[in-house]
Amino acid sequence: MIENRRKKSLIALTMVSPFILVFATFFFYPMVEMVRISFTDSPLIGQGNFVGFANYAKLFSDRLFVTSLKNNGYFLLLTVIPTTVIALLIALAVGRLSGLKQTLAMCLFFVPYILPVSVVTEIWAWMLDLQFGILQPVISLLAGKPVAVFKNPYWVMPMVAVVTIWWTNGFNVLLFIAGLRNIPTELYEAASLDGATRWQSFWRVTWPLLWPVTTLVLTLQLILQLKIFDQIYLLSGGGPFNSSFVLLLQVYREAFQLNNGGYASAVATVLFLLIVIVSVLQFQLLRIRRAS
Template sequence: MLLVAPFILIYIVFLIYPTLRVFQLSFTNSDLSGEGAYNGFQNYVKLFTEPTFWTALVNTLYFILLTAVPNTLLGLVLALLILRLKRLKNFVLAAFFLPYVLPVSVVTNIWGWVLDSNFGLLNLVTGSSITWFQDPVWALPAVAFVTIWWTVGFNILLFIAGLQSISPEIYEAASLDGASGGRLFWSITWPNLWPVTSLILLLQLIAQFKIFDQIYLLTQGGPFDKTLVMLLYSYREGFQQQHGGYASTIGVILMLVILAVSAIQFRLTRGSRA
């Protein structure tokens, strides 16, 4: 107990207490300082009747649809291709992983320039004039593309680790029985890789629910709230409007949604594995 006491203390101070504090604040009309009177479930009633909340929730779910599964599938495909390389395997892997270690400010600056509507490289090459981060249709997909480019290297690394953990003897035995190509993948690779795939899907799901940095730096939630997501909505209410209690309510609902969706995803993936 003496050895684990520092960890338990840090866990209580920096996770358990803030979580309980957010729950407590969600039942008050407090400002950003945390001072306010108890108002029961008024914040929750207001939240569920507020159109902006539903806009933020739908945008968040749409962003997850654009990123979680595509990012996982792309990571798997690239991992399979990298392992087939005879030379420069480590160089190619490092090239894909390099964006993941870049700060989000650097990533958004790079793509803010590449996708700039006036002098951006993409519009210059394609001859288009799309305002990628200001267009109501393309803004959220553009942020999703930037996010995939930024984070897919981590998925590749996990998939490569999973692929290399599969014993070559299994492939050799299957080859002796006449299996090859797609049969090897669906009968050996995919079943053995499913635990890693399930983990990556869960990590992607949680990470994309908490999307904030890219949205804040690239679009600020615009245009016309087309890229407004849950955390940015909470930030606006808490830090810009000084509605600390209402912002806490948004945080509580977001946490409950993440827990519910994660539980559903876990049950579905476990059922598929079985």
């Protein structure tokens, strides 16, 4: 029995060792180095002197950091809940289809997700171009005149949010569709026999059983949107007047443009801790909501 246990343990260790090796090499070690460098004044490449918490103390007086933090929070409000609601509505609509129609609808909503960010931003930059954009009539209808949305401090973050939702929502739709398919049809039949309306069936059957998937989607979206960088870098570069400047953009600026590796690591460490704390807190609150 002891030999069998040792053999099973050795087999298990052999199977998980590739993951442990990759995780330690590409995540754990860089994370430890990031935290270590954040306590120094080192450049991007090379050694630096130990400065303690000086980089972290500097964050509280850095107006750009405060602005970036506010912009990250604003972007969360624009994306996390809206994209979850939109994905749920699309999934409910697609779930009513069948056969080829359902397949085509799923492909239609998922295709943007497989596009690289450079292609997505180029498409939307063309559609929202001030002179030739095909969506400028819609902007004119809302604003009363054409607007260069990515150069306007009031329009830039909402439009980046629209681009992000259009680009990433296909994955959320698939998650909700998978959740809907796991709900037994017998429950709907029983609700129908009891005289429940469609809204009552959704509120009493679909929504409670779909809550774990909703929790997953909300948590994933929170993590992803806190790490926003690509769309803003390509569409607005953080402008105008830092109105779309976010934390990862500041990490990029400090590390690769100003060669302040220590300070960039401090900003990245704060962002990492923020993602961990907020995502865990949200996940636990949603679990409590489900249990109640």
